[in-house]
Amino acid sequence: MTTPLLEIEGISKRFGGLAALSDVTAHVARGEIVGLIGPNGAGKTTLFSALVGLHRPNAGTIRLNGKNLVGLKPHKVAAAGMVKTFQNIALFLDSTVLDNVLIGGLMRHSVEDARELARRCLDRVGIGAIADKFAHNLSFPERARVEVARALCTEPQILLLDEAMAALNPVEMDEFLKLLRDLRGEGLTLVVVEHHMRAIMSLCERIIVLNFGQVIATGTPQQVSRDPDVVRAYLGRSAA
Ligand SMILES: Nc1ncnc2c1ncn2[C@@H]1O[C@H](COP(=O)(O)OP(=O)(O)OP(=O)(O)O)[C@@H](O)[C@H]1O
Ligand SMILES: [Mg+2]
Numbered sequence: 001m002t003t004p005l006l007e008i009e010g011i012s013k014r015f016g017g018l019a020a021l022s023d024v025t026a027h028v029a030r031g032e033i034v035g036l037i038g039p040n041g042a043g044k045t046t047l048f049s050a051l052v053g054l055h056r057p058n059a060g061t062i063r064l065n066g067k068n069l070v071g072l073k074p075h076k077v078a079a080a081g082m083v084k085t086f087q088n089i090a091l092f093l094d095s096t097v098l099d100n101v102l103i104g105g106l107m108r109h110s111v112e113d114a115r116e117l118a119r120r121c122l123d124r125v126g127i128g129a130i131a132d133k134f135a136h137n138l139s140f141p142e143r144a145r146v147e148v149a150r151a152l153c154t155e156p157q158i159l160l161l162d163e164a165m166a167a168l169n170p171v172e173m174d175e176f177l178k179l180l181r182d183l184r185g186e187g188l189t190l191v192v193v194e195h196h197m198r199a200i201m202s203l204c205e206r207i208i209v210l211n212f213g214q215v216i217a218t219g220t221p222q223q224v225s226r227d228p229d230v231v232r233a234y235l236g237r238s239a240a
Contacts, residue, residue, distance in 0.1 A: 011060035038210035104153030
């Protein structure tokens with residue numbers, strides 16, 4: 001068996017007395033689209049933040065291509081090939097779309113080369129025409145694509161998407177899902193956090209379910225949606 005692209009082993013993260021992640025072990029193979037789901041507060045964003053070096057875990061290892069990333073700063077993790085988008089979109093609103101995206105390219109390239117790369121990334125996500133628009137003028141679907149373009153501009157092997165589709169209507173969501181499938185077709189590996197079950201179920205071949213910071217199930221969409229622990233986790237919270 002080939003080594004997984006991403007290997008997460010025994011990751012724990014505490015915030016004071018709160019165990020946000022407890023002994024999380026999971027892997028992602030090259031070329032997969034994996035869903036990461038769980039009720040609010042389950043630890044999804046915390047796991048992403050730990051993966052990209054924004055939170056240092058209290059225990060565990062994170063390997064990308066066999067290299068341990070724990071302790072590296074986010075820009076080093078990005079240089080190693082893994083980036084995440086932010087749950088709350090964090091664009092520079094007074095800058096153009098192109099400038100927002102080229103930031104991602106400055107890690108590896110000169111400003112000129114980053115600008116060229118940014119243009120290619122914008123074309124790749126289908127918004128080359130709005131390169132000169134100011135970020136504060138964007139629609140939700142445009143913003144979501146700018147976030148993806150900025151992440152692509154770091155030339156990642158694996159992209160972590162944290163609720164990138166949250167503000168999209170069903171038609172916009174379908175278009176965004178097509179973009180993600182296309183990116184995967186070009187060789188990108190994706191881990192997607194999303195509360196919209198229809199989107200996750202149709203997009204992902206494998207789903208990891210977190211609840212109270214622990215992995216409670218891993219499997220195909222059909223397997224996890226029938227898993228009694230998963231059903232209980234979701235019903236328990238919504239009934240509360
Ligand atoms: N910086 C922080 N300091 C203290 N507690 C935090 C911090 N970040 C997250 N938490 C807590 O850790 C737990 C996991 O939060 P996290 O944001 O990872 O959940 P989530 O699965 O992303 O939820 P959502 O679906 O609502 O985005 C929650 O109880 C949250 O309140
Ligand atoms: Mg979150």
